[in-house]
Amino acid sequence: MSFSAYILKRIGGLLLVLLVTSFLVFGLLYLAPGSPLAFILGPRGGTPAQIAAVTQQYHLNDPFIVRYFAWLGDLFRGNLGDSIVYRQPVSDLLFSRAGTTTALVSLAAVIIAVVGILAGTFAALRGGWVDQVVSTLAAIGLSTPVFVVGVALISLFAVGLGWFPTFGVGSGGFDTIWHLFLPAVALSVASAAYLARITRTAVNEERTREHVQTATVRGLSPRLIVRRHVLRNALIPITTVLGLTIATLIAGAVVVENVFALDGLGSLLVKAILQRDFAVVQAVVLVLVVAFVVVNAIVDVLYTFIDPRISLGSKQ
Amino acid sequence: MTEPLLRLDNVKATLRRRRSEQVLLNGVSFEIGQGEALGLVGESGSGKSLTTRAVTRMLDPAFRVDGSITFDGASVLGMNASALRKYRQKDVGMIFQDPRAHVNPVHSVGDFLTEALVRDRGVDQREAERRAVALLDEVGVRNPEARLRQYPHELSGGLLQRVMIASVLLAEPRLILADEPTTALDVTAQSDVMAILDEQRKARGLSLLFITHDLELAAACCDRLAVMYAGEIVEQGAHVYDTPTHPYTVELLGARPDIDAKAERLPVLTYNREIHERLKAEAMA
Amino acid sequence: MSEQAVTEQASSAQTQAPAVAVKSDGEHREPVLRRILDRLGVVGVIASVVLTVIVIAAVFAPVLAPYDPNFPDLMGALAGPSADHLLGADALGRDILSRLMFGAQVTLAGPGLVILLSTIVGTVLALVGAWCGGRVDAVIIWVLDILFAVPGIVFGLIAVAIWGPSLFTVVGGLAVAYIPYVARVVRGAALRERNLPYVSAAWLQGHSGFGITTTQILRNVQPIVIAQAVSSLGFAVIDLAAVSFLGLGVQPPTADLGLMVKSGFDSTLRGYPNEAIASGCLIVLIVWCVTVIGDRLISNARSV
Ligand SMILES: Nc1ncnc2c1ncn2[C@@H]1O[C@H](COP(=O)(O)OP(=O)(O)O)[C@@H](O)[C@H]1O
Numbered sequence: 001m002s003f004s005a006y007i008l009k010r011i012g013g014l015l016l017v018l019l020v021t022s023f024l025v026f027g028l029l030y031l032a033p034g035s036p037l038a039f040i041l042g043p044r045g046g047t048p049a050q051i052a053a054v055t056q057q058y059h060l061n062d063p064f065i066v067r068y069f070a071w072l073g074d075l076f077r078g079n080l081g082d083s084i085v086y087r088q089p090v091s092d093l094l095f096s097r098a099g100t101t102t103a104l105v106s107l108a109a110v111i112i113a114v115v116g117i118l119a120g121t122f123a124a125l126r127g128g129w130v131d132q133v134v135s136t137l138a139a140i141g142l143s144t145p146v147f148v149v150g151v152a153l154i155s156l157f158a159v160g161l162g163w164f165p166t167f168g169v170g171s172g173g174f175d176t177i178w179h180l181f182l183p184a185v186a187l188s189v190a191s192a193a194y195l196a197r198i199t200r201t202a203v204n205e206e207r208t209r210e211h212v213q214t215a216t217v218r219g220l221s222p223r224l225i226v227r228r229h230v231l232r233n234a235l236i237p238i239t240t241v242l243g244l245t246i247a248t249l250i251a252g253a254v255v256v257e258n259v260f261a262l263d264g265l266g267s268l269l270v271k272a273i274l275q276r277d278f279a280v281v282q283a284v285v286l287v288l289v290v291a292f293v294v295v296n297a298i299v300d301v302l303y304t305f306i307d308p309r310i311s312l313g314s315k316q
Numbered sequence: 317m318t319e320p321l322l323r324l325d326n327v328k329a330t331l332r333r334r335r336s337e338q339v340l341l342n343g344v345s346f347e348i349g350q351g352e353a354l355g356l357v358g359e360s361g362s363g364k365s366l367t368t369r370a371v372t373r374m375l376d377p378a379f380r381v382d383g384s385i386t387f388d389g390a391s392v393l394g395m396n397a398s399a400l401r402k403y404r405q406k407d408v409g410m411i412f413q414d415p416r417a418h419v420n421p422v423h424s425v426g427d428f429l430t431e432a433l434v435r436d437r438g439v440d441q442r443e444a445e446r447r448a449v450a451l452l453d454e455v456g457v458r459n460p461e462a463r464l465r466q467y468p469h470e471l472s473g474g475l476l477q478r479v480m481i482a483s484v485l486l487a488e489p490r491l492i493l494a495d496e497p498t499t500a501l502d503v504t505a506q507s508d509v510m511a512i513l514d515e516q517r518k519a520r521g522l523s524l525l526f527i528t529h530d531l532e533l534a535a536a537c538c539d540r541l542a543v544m545y546a547g548e549i550v551e552q553g554a555h556v557y558d559t560p561t562h563p564y565t566v567e568l569l570g571a572r573p574d575i576d577a578k579a580e581r582l583p584v585l586t587y588n589r590e591i592h593e594r595l596k597a598e599a600m601a
Numbered sequence: 602m603s604e605q606a607v608t609e610q611a612s613s614a615q616t617q618a619p620a621v622a623v624k625s626d627g628e629h630r631e632p633v634l635r636r637i638l639d640r641l642g643v644v645g646v647i648a649s650v651v652l653t654v655i656v657i658a659a660v661f662a663p664v665l666a667p668y669d670p671n672f673p674d675l676m677g678a679l680a681g682p683s684a685d686h687l688l689g690a691d692a693l694g695r696d697i698l699s700r701l702m703f704g705a706q707v708t709l710a711g712p713g714l715v716i717l718l719s720t721i722v723g724t725v726l727a728l729v730g731a732w733c734g735g736r737v738d739a740v741i742i743w744v745l746d747i748l749f750a751v752p753g754i755v756f757g758l759i760a761v762a763i764w765g766p767s768l769f770t771v772v773g774g775l776a777v778a779y780i781p782y783v784a785r786v787v788r789g790a791a792l793r794e795r796n797l798p799y800v801s802a803a804w805l806q807g808h809s810g811f812g813i814t815t816t817q818i819l820r821n822v823q824p825i826v827i828a829q830a831v832s833s834l835g836f837a838v839i840d841l842a843a844v845s846f847l848g849l850g851v852q853p854p855t856a857d858l859g860l861m862v863k864s865g866f867d868s869t870l871r872g873y874p875n876e877a878i879a880s881g882c883l884i885v886l887i888v889w890c891v892t893v894i895g896d897r898l899i900s901n902a903r904s905v
Pocket residue numbers: 331340358359360361362363364365366367376
């Protein structure tokens with residue numbers, strides 16, 4: 001399959017998932033108890049002006065299916081509606097916060113890749129007590145929820161030792177990385193532990209492959225064998241897991257942002273749920289799903305570079 | 317008489333388990349002279365592959381190896397790490413049974429062929445590729461430049477085995493160990509690959525340890541045969557094929573299906589461990 | 602094929618069928634303890650014992666707990682560990698140990714319910730898909746793919762957005778989120794089973810499709826279903842506790858480990874880390890036990 005055909009196919013798949021999710025997200029409003037109007041405006045009720053605005057935003061005077069397509073049309077024009085709480089367009093809200101979440105997830109992804117792959121490789125190649133220590137730490141890391149790590153890190157390094165800022169995202173550049181470091185660590189612990197485990201297994205498995213014997217009996221240097229024939233091949237399962245992991249980080253960010261009081265998409269979502277700011281909930285959920293699907297598609301493309309046996313689209 | 321290239325003297329390989337020990341090679345001795353080919357035959361599980369691993373020091377650390385293995389006068393078992401690498405790089409080349417499993421699937425054929433030259437011998441990449449192309453051509457691979465860019469999964473088993481042979485020849489070893497090099501291939505590829513191996517070996521005057529089930533094939537392309545049973549060599553020499561003396565060899569040769577005389581049923585080997593042990597005891601007495 | 606040939610084949614296949622059954626029942630009759638140790642390993646046995654102790658403490662909390670978990674003693678607020686309060690008291694002066702015991706009830710029962718619901722629905726979907734094949738299977742796979750595209754905890758949050766914060770809302774949302782994970786594993790196992798000779802043998806003997814699916818396949822995929830359920834339980838504990846921590850699940854004053862980490866966090870910032878450490882460690886311990894047991898069960902189920 002050619003690259004452009006593949007991309008087209010993936011975009012088609014993405015649109016389909018989006019269509020279904022958007023329908024579900026839209027339909028949610030009608031699963032809620034009471035009328036949509038009452039649900040959106042909440043127990044406070046609303047001024048006549050608010051009622052008119054909500055009626056218009058959700059096309060409440062039209063039949064259900066017309067409402068959906070009208071809403072969908074708005075969506076594609078970039079109009080995600082207005083936030084009842086913030087009294088501003090949802091798209092503006094998302095835009096100003098997406099940066100924080102993206103930075104947080106990216107930083108965490110880097111930490112996960114570096115720590116997970118290094119620790120796993122080290123454990124497999126060294127064996128003995130190094131292996132024991134890494135495996136034990138990985139088991140504990142895997143069992144520790146993000147918010148527990150977050151609370152521990154803040155208490156220890158921010159409040160206790162004062163090495164890191166406690167809350168907030170800082171003023172951009174290095175300061176932001178400084179502020180996001182502890183949150184990113186909290187977000188990475190479980191995934192790095194998981195990746196270390198996968199890496200360890202993969203490296204151990206690859207070492208016993210027949211083609212590694214070929215390389216050894218040809219007298220290649222041990223370092224070259226490890227790099228070109230063991231690690232290089234272990235990268236195939238490692239990439240799969242890393243991709244899946246990064247996709248789930250987006251959800252983990254919801255929790256971390258709340259622990260560290262970061263104003264990203266995750267904390268926006270939780271606040272919106274508590275304040276019944278429904279347009280915001282819908283938009284953030286859609287963004288999370290899109291990000292999840294896009295990350296998975298990117299991993300699939302990466303895969304074809306890493307494993308020559310797999311061509312674009314053949315894994316589907 | 318000149319010193320043989322490879323000499324195994326009373327080689328024993330013992331697998332150490334947690335509570336027990338198992339002797340899997342029991343006093344194997346043979347010699348291969350410069351430019352000579354020795355055929356090693358025997359039923360599967362008799363220890364043929366273990367022998368090649370002992371020669372290349374590729375046995376699992378769980379094995380203890382006793383006896384002596386000398387290559388061109390140097391003790392293989394006594395080599396330190398760097399001498400061992402040199403020996404593997406320059407002196408012996410190994411052709412495995414299943415090229416599909418023994419060639420790394422993620423690197424191109426060109427990378428596989430040139431990596432040893434480029435990384436270990438400091439040959440420049442272009443020059444290494446030129447040599448690889450020339451050798452592929454010699455082992456009968458058509459369109460060699462294009463093959464270099466392909467990946468192992470895109471090649472047939474027979475073609476891949478030729479690539480494996482070329483990779484061994486590229487290193488210009490003095491001894492080739494071929495462990496059932498055609499068993500995993502389909503019948504038409506088998507004779508082609510064998511013919512090429514035989515032809516290239518003779519043209520270059522290399523020594524060969526050839527492992528196979530196929531007695532006829534071994535007799536056809538080797539100077540001498542050695543017959544292995546239960547980790548021991550029961551009989552060896554140039555006479556084995558025509559005038560076998562050991563009961564096991566006699567049975568093994570008798571078990572070949574004869575094309576001319578259509579047998580009622582194929583004979584079943586009756587030789588077993590019990591007979592083997594009794595014969596050994598009698599020989600000692 | 603003549604009718605006789607069919608019956609002949611069926612009866613020869615029938616003689617094979619018990620061989621398969623024997624394999625899964627275990628041919629060796631060793632002492633029970635020995636077998637458990639073989640299956641779980643030393644670490645697995647430790648995890649099982651610890652988990653059993655936690656479960657007993659949680660179930661019998663009303664009898665065993667030294668205090669009423671919701672009884673405030675403002676004079677003793679934030680007290681450190683003492684003979685009276687073994688783990689100290691929280692910001693409202695409630696006994697932390699008692700709250701841990703009652704909190705563990707929610708932290709174990711909630712995820713248990715999530716896994717129970719998702720396992721039932723996921724298994725049914727997978728078996729129906731594997732058996733019917735064709736269009737039904739395609740639709741089921743499609744639905745599962747879409748469920749996969751939404752991160753697990755988001756389902757819980759969506760449910761809360763609609764029905765408001767409560768334990769049962771979150772349990773419902775998470776149960777939906779966990780369906781595809783169960784279904785994928787069961788589907789794989791069921792497809793493998795379906796292609797084994799005993800299934801076609803049973804089919805030739807005239808058992809109905811439904812009968813074969815439910816009795817034979819279900820019995821043989823059972824180990825993998827259970828293993829998958831146990832190891833998913835760890836993730837469910839984490840997700841559910843996270844939602845509570847965010848204030849969207851169990852509501853105060855009910856004792857819940859996620860909530861205790863939250864209130865313990867506030868006390869920690871004031872210099873009293875007792876509650877956060879105790880509740881955080883207990884969650885880690887529970888998840889660790891469950892994951893270890895699940896891992897062992899999975900590797901056993903695969904190797905059978
Ligand atoms: N790494 C190993 N561990 C245990 N047993 C082995 C190992 N390698 C080979 N063996 C045993 O040694 C015997 C000889 O094996 P091998 O040399 O591969 O036989 P073959 O003559 O078919 O090549 C076999 O019985 C085999 O099971």
